[in-house]
Amino acid sequence: xxTSPPMLREQVNDRRAWTARTIDDPASxxxxxxxxxxxxxxxxxxSHRDDPRPVTxxxxxxxxxxxxxxxxxxxxxxxxxxxxxxxxxxxPPGRYSPPEMQAVYWLVGQALGRPFEQNVQGTLLYDVRDxxxxxxxxxxxxxxxxxxxxHTDNSFGQTALDYVGLLCxxxxxxxxxxxxxxxxxxxxxLRQSHPxxxxxxxxxxxxxxxxxxxxxxxxxxQLPVLQWDGTDLTFRYLRYWIAxxxxxxxxxxxxxxVRALDVLDGVLQRxxxxxxxxxxxGHMFFINNRWILHNRTxxxxxxxxxxxxxxxxxxxxxxxxxxAV
Numbered sequence: 001x002x003t004s005p006p007m008l009r010e011q012v013n014d015r016r017a018w019t020a021r022t023i024d025d026p027a028s029x030x031x032x033x034x035x036x037x038x039x040x041x042x043x044x045x046x047s048h049r050d051d052p053r054p055v056t057x058x059x060x061x062x063x064x065x066x067x068x069x070x071x072x073x074x075x076x077x078x079x080x081x082x083x084x085x086x087x088x089x090x091x092p093p094g095r096y097s098p099p100e101m102q103a104v105y106w107l108v109g110q111a112l113g114r115p116f117e118q119n120v121q122g123t124l125l126y127d128v129r130d131x132x133x134x135x136x137x138x139x140x141x142x143x144x145x146x147x148x149x150x151h152t153d154n155s156f157g158q159t160a161l162d163y164v165g166l167l168c169x170x171x172x173x174x175x176x177x178x179x180x181x182x183x184x185x186x187x188x189x190l191r192q193s194h195p196x197x198x199x200x201x202x203x204x205x206x207x208x209x210x211x212x213x214x215x216x217x218x219x220x221x222q223l224p225v226l227q228w229d230g231t232d233l234t235f236r237y238l239r240y241w242i243a244x245x246x247x248x249x250x251x252x253x254x255x256x257x258v259r260a261l262d263v264l265d266g267v268l269q270r271x272x273x274x275x276x277x278x279x280x281x282g283h284m285f286f287i288n289n290r291w292i293l294h295n296r297t298x299x300x301x302x303x304x305x306x307x308x309x310x311x312x313x314x315x316x317x318x319x320x321x322x323x324a325v
Contacts, residue, residue: 004199004202005202005203005224005227005228006227006228006229006230007198007199007202007226007228008187008226008228008233009191011188011191011192012184012187012188012233014081014184015081015082015083016081016082016083016084016182016184016291017182017184017185017188018083018182018185019182019185019272019273020271020272020273020274020275021272023083023275024083026275026277029083029085029086029087029277030087030088030089031074031075031078031086031087031088031089031090032088032089032090033071033088033089033090033091033108034071036071037068037071038090038091038095041104041107044058044103044104044107045096045100045103045104048100048103049100055099055102055103055106055125056106056115056124056125058103058106058107059110060107060110060111065110065111068108068111072111072112074086075088075112075286076112079112079163079286079287079288080288080318083182084180084182084287084288084291084292085180085285085286085287085288085292086285086286087279087283087284087285087286088108088283088284088285088286089280089282089283089284091104091282093281093282098169098310101167101169101282102125102167102169102312105125105165105167105284105312105314106125106314108284109165109284109286109314109316112163112165112286112316112319113162113163113316113317113318113319114316114317114319115314115315115316115317116161116315116316116317117315118154118313118315120214124314124315125312125313125314126312126313126314126315127310127311127312127313128166128310128311128312128313129308129309129310129311130299130301130308130309148238148295148296149238149239149240149265149268149295150179150181150237150265150268150269150293150294150295151237151238151239151293151294151295152235152236152237152238152289152290152292152293152294153289153313153315154289154315155207155223155236155237155238155241156207156208156209156210156220156221156223156236156241156245157221158221160227160234160236160289160290161289161290161315161316161317162288162289162290162316162317162318163286163287163288163289163315163316163317163318164286164287164289164294164313164314164315164316165284165285165286165313165314165315165316166178166279166284166285166286166311166312166313166314167283167284167285167311167312167313167314168279168280168281168282168283168284168285168311169281169310169311169312170281170307170308170309170310171278171279171280171281171309172299172300172301172308172309173299173300173301173307174299174300175297175298175299175300176278176279176296176297176298176299176309177276177277177278177296177297178276178277178278178279178285178294178295178296179274179275179276179294179295179296179297180274180275180276180287180292180293180294180295181268181273181274181275181292181293182273182291182292183233183235183290183291183292183293184233184291185273186235186264186267186268186273186293187226187233189267189270189273190263190264190267193267194263194267197259197260197263197264198226200256200257200259200260201224201225201226201260201264202224202225202226202227202228203224204222204223204224205222205223205224205225205242205245205246205253205257206220206221206222206242206245206246206248206249206251207220207221207222207223207236207241207242207245208220208241208242208244208245208248209221209245210241219245219248219249220245220248220249221245223236224236225237225242225261225264232290232291233290233291234290234291235290235291235293237264237293239261239265242261268293279311286316289315
């Protein structure tokens with residue numbers, strides 16, 4: 001099978017490898033925006049009202065970036081070396097209209113990282129709502145009401161995606177529960193109970209690119225579920241995309257691959273590894289997409305179009321930290 005890829009072979013016991021029992025108190029998952037930032041955001045929103053340009057053309061003002069340099073530090077620490085997710089809130093209800101809230105979210109996201117295109121069309125702010133589409137016909141789960149299963153975003157992208165943001169503008173009538181778990185805890189569990197499948201998960205699978213291709217590009221990409229660079233673990237996973245990818249490539253999954261994915265899915269379904277919560281309007285939820293896997297349960301929506309569930313997704317690259325002089 002060739003040279004073995006680098007593998008994480010030790011148990012990870014730091015705060016990244018949390019379980020439902022060991023994670024910190026839920027109240028600490030929330031990071032209120034400082035009052036000083038809210039006043040600066042008010043100024044940015046007023047400027048946006050008078051500016052006809054798309055919100056994605058606006059850039060974080062220098063004074064707001066400076067104000068956030070300290071305020072955003074706890075959330076970034078949580079994303080990179082803590083629990084791997086953070087929920088920014090504290091915007092008083094009714095303070096901003098939905099378009100203004102998206103402008104706020106866009107600016108806050110820039111304080112955390114650099115926006116990343118989410119499709120070949122170059123979309124930077126992506127509407128997550130049920131459009132009545134069907135995953136079996138090539139749609140992404142984000143435009144349906146179906147449960148997505150535990151996954152990482154952009155698992156078919158050549159460049160690993162660092163952070164995923166979700167702004168909640170409107171919640172569903174019922175369901176739509178957000179669930180997250182730590183990839184480090186999953187890796188620990190696999191190492192303890194099924195170490196043999198790790199060798200398979202560290203080797204490439206065909207992943208369906210869901211139409212995210214340009215002329216001349218293949219419909220699948222070959223990437224492993226697990227990667228280890230000696231410091232950080234990276235997950236790339238959505239089971240459905242792998243099954244569809246192998247079908248498109250005309251290469252059925254081997255029995256060893258099927259077993260490895262089945263074992264992984266069994267671990268991902270363990271209630272003792274995950275936490276869950278409902279996002280409320282105004283919440284800005286960010287996760288470390290390299291090692292936090294997330295799921296959204298199926299939901300039932302409101303009948304009135306103006307009340308239907310509406311989230312806005314943002315993909316971010318991590319900002320490079322200045323090197324020491």
